[in-house]
Every structure is written in structure tokens, then in C-alpha cells.
Amino acid sequence: MPKTIPTISKKEFLRRREQLMSQMEPNSIVILPSSTEKIRNRDADYRFRQDSDFFYLSGFAEPESVLVLVPGREHGEFILFCRERDRAREIWDGYRSGPDGACKDFQADDAFPIADIDDILPGLIEGRERVYYSMGRDQQFDQQVMGWVNAIRSQVRAGATPPGEFLNLDHLLHDQRLFKRASEVHIMKKAAQISADAHCAAMQICEPGMYEYELEAELMHRFMRAGSRAAAYNSIVGSGDNACILHYVENTRQMKSGDLVLIDAGCELEHYASDITRTFPVSGKFSKEQKAIYQLVLDAQAAAIDAVKPGNHWNEPHEVSVKVITEGLVKLGLLKGDIDTLIEEEKYKQFYMHKIGHWLGMDVHDVGDYKIEGQWRMLEPGMVMTVEPGIYIAPDDETVAKKWRGIGVRIEDDVLITKTGYDILSIDVPKSVDEIEALMSA
Numbered sequence: 001m002p003k004t005i006p007t008i009s010k011k012e013f014l015r016r017r018e019q020l021m022s023q024m025e026p027n028s029i030v031i032l033p034s035s036t037e038k039i040r041n042r043d044a045d046y047r048f049r050q051d052s053d054f055f056y057l058s059g060f061a062e063p064e065s066v067l068v069l070v071p072g073r074e075h076g077e078f079i080l081f082c083r084e085r086d087r088a089r090e091i092w093d094g095y096r097s098g099p100d101g102a103c104k105d106f107q108a109d110d111a112f113p114i115a116d117i118d119d120i121l122p123g124l125i126e127g128r129e130r131v132y133y134s135m136g137r138d139q140q141f142d143q144q145v146m147g148w149v150n151a152i153r154s155q156v157r158a159g160a161t162p163p164g165e166f167l168n169l170d171h172l173l174h175d176q177r178l179f180k181r182a183s184e185v186h187i188m189k190k191a192a193q194i195s196a197d198a199h200c201a202a203m204q205i206c207e208p209g210m211y212e213y214e215l216e217a218e219l220m221h222r223f224m225r226a227g228s229r230a231a232a233y234n235s236i237v238g239s240g241d242n243a244c245i246l247h248y249v250e251n252t253r254q255m256k257s258g259d260l261v262l263i264d265a266g267c268e269l270e271h272y273a274s275d276i277t278r279t280f281p282v283s284g285k286f287s288k289e290q291k292a293i294y295q296l297v298l299d300a301q302a303a304a305i306d307a308v309k310p311g312n313h314w315n316e317p318h319e320v321s322v323k324v325i326t327e328g329l330v331k332l333g334l335l336k337g338d339i340d341t342l343i344e345e346e347k348y349k350q351f352y353m354h355k356i357g358h359w360l361g362m363d364v365h366d367v368g369d370y371k372i373e374g375q376w377r378m379l380e381p382g383m384v385m386t387v388e389p390g391i392y393i394a395p396d397d398e399t400v401a402k403k404w405r406g407i408g409v410r411i412e413d414d415v416l417i418t419k420t421g422y423d424i425l426s427i428d429v430p431k432s433v434d435e436i437e438a439l440m441s442a
Contacts, residue, residue: 005190005227005269005270006183006186006187006190006270007187007270008059008183008184008187008270009183010059010106010107012181012183013057013058013059013106013107014107016056016057016176017057017058017069017077017078019176020057020069020172020173020176021069021071021077023172023176024069024071024130024132024172025129025130025167026129027127027128027129027130028071028128028129028130028131028132028167029068029069029070029124029125029128029130029131029132029163030067030068030069030070030132030133030169031066031067031068031121031125031131031132031133031145032051032053032054032057032066032067032068032133032134032169033051033054033065033066033067033138033141034050034051034054034060034062034063034064034065034066034067035048035049035050035051035054035063036063036064036138037063047230048061048063049230049271050062050063050271052177052271052361052362052363052367053134053169053173053174053177054067055271055362056173056177056362057069057173058078058080058106058108059106060080060082060097060102060106062082062083062096062097063083064082064083064114065080065081065082065083065114066080066081066114066117066121067079067080068080068081068121068124070124070128073109073124075109075110076108076109076110077109078107078108078109078110079108079109079110079111079112079124080099080102080103080106080108080110080111080112081111081112081113081114081116081117081120081121082096082097082098082099082102082111082113082114083096083098083113083114084096084098084099084113084114084115085098085100085101098111099111099112099113118148121148122148122151122152125148125149125152125162125163126152126160126161126162127161128163129163129164129165130163130164130165130166130167131145131149131163131165131166131167132167132168132169132172133145133166133167133168133169134168134169134170135166135168149162149163170367173367174367174368174369175368175369177361177362177366177367177368178359178361178366178367178368178382178383179380179382179383180361180382180383180384180416181382184272184361185384185416185425187269187270187272188269188272188273188274188360188361188384188414188416188425189425190269191228191232191266191267191268191269191272191273191274192266192274192276192414192425192426192428193428194222194223194226194227194228194267194269194274195223195265195266195267195274195276195426195429196276196426196427196428196429197222197226197428198218198219198221198222198223198265198267199219199263199265199276199278199429200428200429200430200439201218201219201222202215202218202219202263203278203280203430203436203439203440204439204440204442205218206255206261206280206282206284206440207282207283207284208255208256208257208259208282208283209254209255209256210254210255210282211251211252211253211254211255212237212238212239212242212250212251212252212253212254212255212261213237213251213252215237215251215261215263216235216237216251216265219231219235219237219263219265220235223267226267227269228267228268228269229268230267230268231265231266231267231268232266232267232268232273232274232275232364233266233273233275233364234249235249235251235263235264235265236248236249236251236262236263236264236265236277237251237261237262237263237265238251238261238262238263238408239253239255239256239259239260239261239262239282240253240255240256240259240260240261240406241395241406241408242262242408243260243261243262243279243392243406243407243408243409243410244392244393244394244395244406244407244408245408246353246354246390246392255282256282257282257283258281258282258283258287259281259282259283260279260280260281260282260286260290260294260407260408260409261279261280261281261282262277262278262279262408262409262410263277263278263279263280264276264277264410264412265277266364266414271362272361272362273360273361273362273363273364273366274360274414274425274426275360275364275386275412275414276412276413276414276426276429277388277390277410277411277412278411278412278429278430278431278436279294279297279408279409279410279411280436280440281436281437281440284437284440284441285437286433286437289403289404289407290407290409291433292332293332293391293393293404293407293409294409294411294433295433296324296325296328296329296332296391297325297389297390297391297409297410297411298411298431298432298433299324299328300320300321300324300325300328300389301321301387301388301389301411301413303320303321303323303324304317304318304320304321304324304356304387304389305317305387305413305415305422305424306320307320308379308385308387308415308417308421308422309379309417309420309421309422310378310379310380310381310417310419310421311378311379312378312379313375313376313377313378313379314370314371314376314377314378314379314385315370315376316376316379317356317357317387318355318356318357321352321356321389322343322348322352323339323343325348325351325352325389325391326339326342326343326347326348327339329348329351329391330342332404333401334351334393334400334404335347335348335350335351350397350399351391351392351393352389352390352391352392353392354390356387356388356389357385357386357387357388357412358385358386359383359384359385360384360385360386360414361384366384368383379417380417381417381418381419382416382417383416383417384414384415384416384417384425385414385415385417386412386413386414386415387412387413387415388410388411388412388413389410389411390408390409390410390411391407391408391409392407392408392409392410393405393406393407393408394406411431412426413425413426413427413429413431414426
């Protein structure tokens, strides 16, 4: 696979900032801190990953930074506070952009050392009526912001004007992030292609006697070889009974002939996530019971994807999947009773206990409201969501025949809503019974 990695252009980052500022109330300011470095254990940090909101507006990937937007500011609207260049630290920790690089490479109109923020930022806040800030994410930075505001309030008798209102930045910014432009879709489609290749490779190398982590290793190998630097989330490789644990991530069990293995994994590319789930037989052939459950989940997914289109609301694909799964479980004898009553009483949740999916973007569970004023949000072009029905029959569920116990199946794809319907970004991973068995036998 070629390693040509699509990126977001400087022009696109500028457009994002301009779009956000055009929606802000008059005489306001945005304050947005970067992510912080996090210790994994003694003298070792987790690999740094920039806050999605921060990167979305700037493309700047360094810690200890603060982004400020001041619409209408005479000397420039986009300001960055960041670490200064420090040759001694750069020898140990890597290159820093510094304030000059923030202006030259990231289009900041002004950039200042982060060490000077207490002296400079209060002056930018003073006289502004409103502050857009996401309170509650970082308690330490919350205190810092309130310290700046209180310092301005203490100078009221000297003529200082403190802000009179705090507005939640998430409301505007997350709604903006929910709608993907062509450049974002291009990256997400590439991420899905890389992940699809990894899932196919895992199917092809899988055999009884392997450990779950060996499949995880193959996934990571394929991700990184194609240019992704990390998984978008902790990969789930659950075989046998582990497939019935929704967020199983230990990945330590030795797989056996007769097991199903459920892989929920996707790479992150240029800060955008993919999220794909496939379930397949370790030995390469589904048993009769496994095939029945698998086909039911696949039918539910196909019906749900057909409901992903403009004009339908967010929950409509889920409602469709519930109906298909409930009808199928009754036919298989796993549920008994009237279909409508079973759905009304949510009896299906014994086997299908989660929603159909979630928004997808820079975060694997991406931002964006699912309801507006108490009503399910309508699907619109540019949104990307996952469609992932599943059936999980607990190994100790004595209400069903023993032959069904321990079967866990989930099938998940990444779906873009278009003007005319949908586009499955993760289309390259086989998912019919025949396709999976053929790929594994090859």
C-alpha cells in the first residue's frame, strides 16, 4: 500500500477558524488549551496526542500551548502561546516550533512564549464581553482562567472591563466538527482502507493455537506500515467467550478451533479515526449456530445502513436493527412472544444491549449532539457514523440452549451520509459468510 498520506491544508485550518469566529457573539474571545503530557509510569510518558479541538483549529501538535481567537483584533485574530525554542531540551525531547515557527508554519498572527501568558492574556480578555471556553475539562487551567478574570475584576475601579459572560465553546465548535468536508472525508477513507487491509490480514493469518495478541500485533503492523502512527483506540481481539465482552482489551487468550474471534480495531491517521469490527471463525469455517447468529447480525446491519440517509433521524437505523434482530431471535427460538411486545419491553437487550453506533471523526466517539431540544437529530450530508449491531449470548445464560452460549458477533462499518444516501468508507473488508470463508481458506 502506498504511503501517500493525505493532510489538512493551511487554507482549511484558516477556513475553520473563520467559520467559528463568524458564529461567535460580538466582542468575544476564544481560549482553548492544548492537551497535556501524561505520565505512564516512572520516567516514561504516554505518546503525546494533541487535543482534537485544538488541532482542528490550528494543526499545532505540541503540548504546553494555548490557542486564542479574538475576532476583529487589529493586530491579528489568531494567537498562539507555546514553548520557546530550547536547544538543550530539543536534544532530549525533539524539535519545538517556538513562537516564530508558530507564525511561520501555522499561520498564527501573533505568538508568545507560554511562560508569558499570565502577563499577556489578561490584556486580551479585558474589554471583551464574552469568553468562549470549555469549563470543566481541565481543573488546573479552569483556575488559571478564573485567576485572569478575577485580576481584571480587581481593576474595575481603575477602568478595567471584565467579561460578563462565559459561553461553552463546545456548543459551536463541536457542531462545526460534526460536518466533515471533502479533505476530512479523504483522510477518513484512507484510514478506513488501511484498517480494512489490517482486518483482512488478521483473517488470513488466523489459525487455532494462536493468541489474541498475535492478531493485535498484525493489526498494528499493518497500521504503522501504511503510515498510521497509532490505533484510534485500544484494539479488541476477543475469541470464544471473550467476544461477549463488549470492551474486552486484554487480548491474552489462546484461540481454539471452533471459536469465533471478534476484532474491533481501527487506525488513526492525521488525527482522524477509523472504527471497524469483523467477527470470523478461528478455524475458517462457521458452525451452523455461529452462521445463523452471524447472518442475523449481517441482515440487521444491512437494513440499518439502508436507513442511513438524509431526512431520517439518528435513531432510525437503530430502530430498524432492533426490529430485524428481534424477529430473527424469535425465529431461532432465543426469544418467545409477540414481536412488538418484545421490542416495547426491550427483551432484545438480553442479547443486543448497545446502540447502533456513534459519530466518527477526530475522536472515535466523535463530538456532536444526538438530540436537539429533546428530539433525535436529523441525519445530514457530511456526517460520519458507525453502524454496528451485535448479538452476544453470554456463556452462562441458562435461558437458552447450550449450543448458542458463548457466541458473540458484531459487524461494524464507517458510513458517510451523502446528499443521496450513504457511502461505506470501510467497504473493503469482506463480511458475508462466503467471502470470509473464502478469504481465510486462501
